[in-house]
Amino acid sequence: MKKIIFSLFFSVISACILASSIPTVTVSIAPEKYFVQMIAKSSVDVNILTPNNVEAEYFSPTPQQLINLKNSDLYFQIGLLHFEATINSKIKSIAPNTQVINLSQNLNLTSNADPHIWLSVKNAQVMSQTIYNALCNKYPQNKAFYTKNYQKLQAHNVKLAKEMTFILKKFQGYSFITYHPAYSYFASEYGLNEVAIEQNGKEPSPQQMANIIQLAKRNHIPTIFIQSQVNDKPALVIAKQIRAQVIVLNPMAENWPNNMLNIATKLSGSFQVGDYDSRSL
DSSP states (O other), X not given: OHHHHHHHHHHHHHHHHHXXXXXXXXXXXXXXXXXXXXXXXXXXXXXXXXXXXXXXXXXXXXXXXXXXXXXXXXXXXXXXXXXXXXXXXXXXXXXXXXXXXXXTTTSOOOSSOOOOTTSSHHHHHHHHHHXXXXXXXXXXXXXXXXXXXXXXXXXXXXXXXXXXXXXXGGGTTXXXXXSSOOOHHHHHHTTOEEEESSBTTBOOOHHHHHHHHHHHHHTTOOEXXXXXXXXXXXXXXXXXXXXXXXXXXXXXXXXXXXXXXXXXXXXXXXXXXXXXXXXGO
């Protein structure tokens, strides 16, 4: 009996030591966690700053979240979110040993200030490489393991790109209406045009609302895309005026490849409704 108790005690202690030895890295948003975990697997714990129900552009970290950064070896930033600038101004004093990795580096950024760079497979491939390099530099003992996983991830990305192109290739030149302007990189990659209701983080004026309603009616737009993290009341008003269906998309979803396919499928479906003439927008 004593041997059994000792064995159980030893197992618990060993598990605790193993758990405490796993390093922590932090990411700004949930989609980044997917890329980190695909490469690092269980060799790191991943802490996400932005809650799932909050749009990253409107998020502000709490003092406790900033303090928690000091426990992270690496912090993977998108590099374009407002709250990241706040963190950067404080991180040297709060978490001096945490290395900040900017995932927007080496990307061809647009001039429209859209921070949703991860909604592009091409961007994701570059971001994955940046994550892989950072992990290998920080934990060189795991390089062979990371390399194998990274190669698998990039193979998945190539396959996903082909699937996305197959779904959307018939709709080059088409436009779609969203409330929050989150899909410029996605649209650019597949020859689409995003028409956003919200501009510069502000609700549209009455005149802007009227213009969008006229545009939608003139071109028989059957769908308006919204996301749960932002105020969608203006979009619902427009949808009611033009009798359009409302579809919820989530650019912040953690399961990045499934979400990309979901966005492509829902866009494709909307382009095939009624006498939709989105190409004349």
